[in-house]
Amino acid sequence: MIPIAQLSRLAPRLLRGFLFDLDDTLLDHSKLSEAAYSSLFRLREAGFELYAITGRPAGWAAVIVNQWPITGAVAENGGLAFFTNHAGLHTMDTVLPNERERRLQALSHLCAEIRHAFPDLVPADDTPLRRTDYTFDIGEHQHVPSERVAQVRRFAEERGASTLGSSVHLHVSFDRTDKASGALRLIRALHEVDxxxxxxxxxxxxxxxxDGSCFAAFRHSIGVSNLSGRPTLTPRYITTRERGAGFVEAAQALLKAGVAPAVA
Ligand SMILES: [Mg+2]
Incomplete structure (x- = not known):
């Protein structure tokens, strides 16, 4: 991986926008630092479009897209996306309302089975705000050993669900979305760009x-130095600092590189 300081040399005035994960990237153990939040304003002032791309629930994304200096937000690992314009808040779902209700019911049954089979597992405290997945706390307030997480994933996948892990949560869903496809869908909806x-x-x-789908898909992908888990491909760049401080370091590299004049 290339030190993030090299980005300004490798991508001078090339980048139009910046997409970022929340937990353990922008946030420090679920908290937003003043320095990391300020970086969003400096990037926006410089002309970068900003998007939060998170596994956190729809309820969080709807709030931050209204309050933060960002253009849009992808929630639930690509299941839903949000943006605002003069008409207010817009929600993008990948499926029609009837199908969404059917999947929610199927998910509710499956997660009841999971909780019966794994009674030690605790749902994440943001679960009531979710629309496309059900999420267990494996590292936020609980510590669940990786072998136990693997057992739960196998149980869910054998019953037709997909699973995704982050540093804090295990997500179970009947959607087949990921962060990269969710981000592309949102940006294409807002801009005439391929x-x-x-x-x-x-x-x-x-x-x-x-974040693995985005590490694999985006040419200028960056990992904070606390990079964990086993993404299929590692990011192209790496910061020297962890979490929010690593985010600030990356933001400074983007500001030094400068924003592209327009999307080609
Ligand atoms: Mg994260």
Whole structure:
């Protein structure tokens, strides 16, 4: 992986936007530091479009897209996306309402089975705010050994669900989305730009397995130095500092590189 300080030399005035994960990337153990939040404003002032790309629930994304200096947010690992315009808040779902209700019911039955089979597992405290997945706490307030997490994943996948892990949560869903496809869908809805341009001209920063699709897809992918799990491909760049401080370091590298004049 290339030190993040090299980004300004490798991508001068090339990047149009910055996509970022929340937990253990922008946030320090679920907390938003003043320095990390300020970086968002400096990037926005410089002309970068900003998008949060998170495994956190729809309820969180709807709030931050209204409050933070960002253009949009992808929630639940690509299941839903949000943006605002003059008409207010817009929600993008990958499936129609009837199908969403059917999947929610199937998910509810499956997660009851999981909780019966693994009574030690604790649901994440943001679960009531979710629409497309059910999430267990494996590292936020609980510590669940990796072998136990693997057993739960196998149990869910044998019953037709998909699973994704982050540093804090295990996500179970009947959707087949990921962060990269969710990010592309959102940016294409807002701009007349093709996917290859997005993958070249928007940078992504993350820290763990559920960021793997973005590490693989985006040319300028960045890992904070607390990078964990086993993403399929490692990011292209790496920061020297962890979590929010690593995010600030990456933001400074983008500011030094400068924003692209327009999307090609
Ligand atoms: Mg994370």
């Amino acid at each position: 996917s290859s341009a997005i993958l070249t001209r928007y940078a992504f920063i993350g820290d763990s397995e559920n």
